[in-house]
Amino acid sequence: MSNTKDKLFDVGLFKRLFAYTKPYRLVFFGLLFVVLITGVLSISVPYLLKKVINENITNKVGDGFLELVVLMLSLVILESILQFIFSYYASWLGQNMIKDIRDKLFNHMLRFKMKYYDNSSVGLLVTRAVTDMERIGDVFGESLFAISKDIVVMLIVSVFMVLEDWKLSLIVFVTLPIVLYATKVFQKYMKTAFEQVRTEVSNMNSFVQERVTGMKILQLFTRENTEYNNFKEINNRHKKAWIKTVWYNSIFFPIGEFLSSITIGLVVWYGGLRIVLEGESSTGVLFAFVLLIPKLFRPLRQIADKFNTLQMGMVAATRVFKILDTTSNIDNSGTIKASNFKGNISFKDVVFSYVKDEAVLKGISFNVKQGETIAIVGATGAGKSTIINLLNRFYEIDNGEICIDKTPINSMTIESLRQQIAVVLQDVFLFADTILNNITLNNPDITLADVEAAAKSIGVHDFIMQLPNGYLYNVKERGVMLSSGQRQLISFLRAYVTNPSILVLDEATSSVDSYSEQLIQNATEKITKNRTSIIIAHRLATIKKADKIIVMDSGKIIEQGTHTDLLANPNGYYSGLYNAQFL
Numbered sequence: 001m002s003n004t005k006d007k008l009f010d011v012g013l014f015k016r017l018f019a020y021t022k023p024y025r026l027v028f029f030g031l032l033f034v035v036l037i038t039g040v041l042s043i044s045v046p047y048l049l050k051k052v053i054n055e056n057i058t059n060k061v062g063d064g065f066l067e068l069v070v071l072m073l074s075l076v077i078l079e080s081i082l083q084f085i086f087s088y089y090a091s092w093l094g095q096n097m098i099k100d101i102r103d104k105l106f107n108h109m110l111r112f113k114m115k116y117y118d119n120s121s122v123g124l125l126v127t128r129a130v131t132d133m134e135r136i137g138d139v140f141g142e143s144l145f146a147i148s149k150d151i152v153v154m155l156i157v158s159v160f161m162v163l164e165d166w167k168l169s170l171i172v173f174v175t176l177p178i179v180l181y182a183t184k185v186f187q188k189y190m191k192t193a194f195e196q197v198r199t200e201v202s203n204m205n206s207f208v209q210e211r212v213t214g215m216k217i218l219q220l221f222t223r224e225n226t227e228y229n230n231f232k233e234i235n236n237r238h239k240k241a242w243i244k245t246v247w248y249n250s251i252f253f254p255i256g257e258f259l260s261s262i263t264i265g266l267v268v269w270y271g272g273l274r275i276v277l278e279g280e281s282s283t284g285v286l287f288a289f290v291l292l293i294p295k296l297f298r299p300l301r302q303i304a305d306k307f308n309t310l311q312m313g314m315v316a317a318t319r320v321f322k323i324l325d326t327t328s329n330i331d332n333s334g335t336i337k338a339s340n341f342k343g344n345i346s347f348k349d350v351v352f353s354y355v356k357d358e359a360v361l362k363g364i365s366f367n368v369k370q371g372e373t374i375a376i377v378g379a380t381g382a383g384k385s386t387i388i389n390l391l392n393r394f395y396e397i398d399n400g401e402i403c404i405d406k407t408p409i410n411s412m413t414i415e416s417l418r419q420q421i422a423v424v425l426q427d428v429f430l431f432a433d434t435i436l437n438n439i440t441l442n443n444p445d446i447t448l449a450d451v452e453a454a455a456k457s458i459g460v461h462d463f464i465m466q467l468p469n470g471y472l473y474n475v476k477e478r479g480v481m482l483s484s485g486q487r488q489l490i491s492f493l494r495a496y497v498t499n500p501s502i503l504v505l506d507e508a509t510s511s512v513d514s515y516s517e518q519l520i521q522n523a524t525e526k527i528t529k530n531r532t533s534i535i536i537a538h539r540l541a542t543i544k545k546a547d548k549i550i551v552m553d554s555g556k557i558i559e560q561g562t563h564t565d566l567l568a569n570p571n572g573y574y575s576g577l578y579n580a581q582f583l
Helices: 012-039 044-057 065-110 114-116 122-129 132-163 166-213 216-220 222-280 285-325 384-391 414-421 436-442 450-457 461-465 484-494 514-528 563-565 575-580
Strands: 346-351 361-368 373-378 399-404 419-424 502-506 530-538 548-553 556-561
Touching: 012 044, 012 065, 012 285, 044 065, 044 132, 044 285, 065 122, 065 132, 065 285, 065 450, 122 132, 122 166, 122 285, 132 166, 132 285, 166 216, 166 285, 216 222, 222 285, 346 384, 346 450, 346 514, 361 384, 361 399, 373 384, 384 502, 384 530, 384 548, 399 556, 414 419, 419 484, 436 484, 450 461, 450 484, 450 514, 484 514, 502 514, 514 530, 548 563, 548 575, 556 563, 556 575, 563 575
Parallel strands: 373 530, 373 548, 419 502, 502 530
Antiparallel strands: 346 361, 346 399, 548 556
């Protein structure tokens, strides 16, 4: 996408943002109409004031005086109403746009490969989806239309001034180039400053998110002071970035006020001399110019200020579109909708690496027959969990083929494939929601009655009903209100209620107490009966009854067989693992 680093305004990026106004074109063009009307009204009161002074006050004539005053008041009221309409609908348009972009962004992120999240900061992604989106909304809500309105006002005021008195206009226009040059320099430096601000905001969000999530570790290892000092450093950089923007504002805006005041003084001096000495001008025109000069200079200062907001929005848009342009999705070109697998699984010479040229799986092959329960064991890093990730297509394999019921899994739609496979992970993640919603994941096809029946079937119902509000008990963020064993039971029930064709237990009993483990063992026997199941475990006692045990080491299968067959080889790898645990 376009690189906006060295551009004050990226037209290509703006066109991309503008495309999101398409569903709201009626409002968009309505705002443009209001901008034009507001521009015309900006000169109406000064023009009427000129008429009042020249025709009524100077000549001491009362006819039409009241009518002109009432007309001026009416136009002021109309301008205020239009300003309200403008402010409301400009913000309305901006908020609708960011809603659409945020929906698209979140939908895009939901389909990223796991590898993307392996290499990305959660805090940074949260910043993109929340904070940066608000800045994008300001592009249309607070900056673009406001800048357009200011430019229209300046053009109309400039034309009106020239038509009324070109000599006085020359005085005004002599100082304008100075303000324009100062504005250009100001915008250049502010863009750089705002890029620094957005970078530091992302860094701070990432830092805080990670430390809050890992607070227990920080306190266990008494890292509070160290992390506090690290945060102070990040926070100080954020402060310096913001102060830089304040510094530029503090320089620019007084310059604008000073030049505006000087211009008014020169116009009054020169215009007054012409009225007194030459009689060329009029008091009404002079008063009109005094009112019009702020309408010309103030928009220039406002444009610079709103350009800051526009720059922040454009910088934020660059970051958000960078994520939207990221092609990290698993290829979902498969057309077969998987349903009711028999459960025959085959891995054929599968090679896979998380990092290029560093293979984790080195050409493994094995078969699982319908209804079999197989176990995969091996040391940490042997590649056991990787097999599960590949079966669910969280990652793409480098070489080889994975089939279910003789059909390559990449020819199936990802959604239908994953609906047929239920996984119970070692590291259970629960949302800050009720137990019921954590089990069903808000699937409308799974009712409370279904969940209760499943829970009773595997012996979990009594434990849930002992909690306040039972199935409606809120487990809070990451399930902190439950023990690790209870969280594991909820995760197991989550898998059970989907009635999967294939069940995967990935270290599912490694962090539970004896009572919870017994519940899971009983449930395992129920759910694995006549269903293809894969169990990954360090605790070998949980897999003695498996139909086949696959032993892995350094990404390769080194042994296969039943528990009894593998123990029959006293020098085998499995025998060594077993003896280390039990003898």
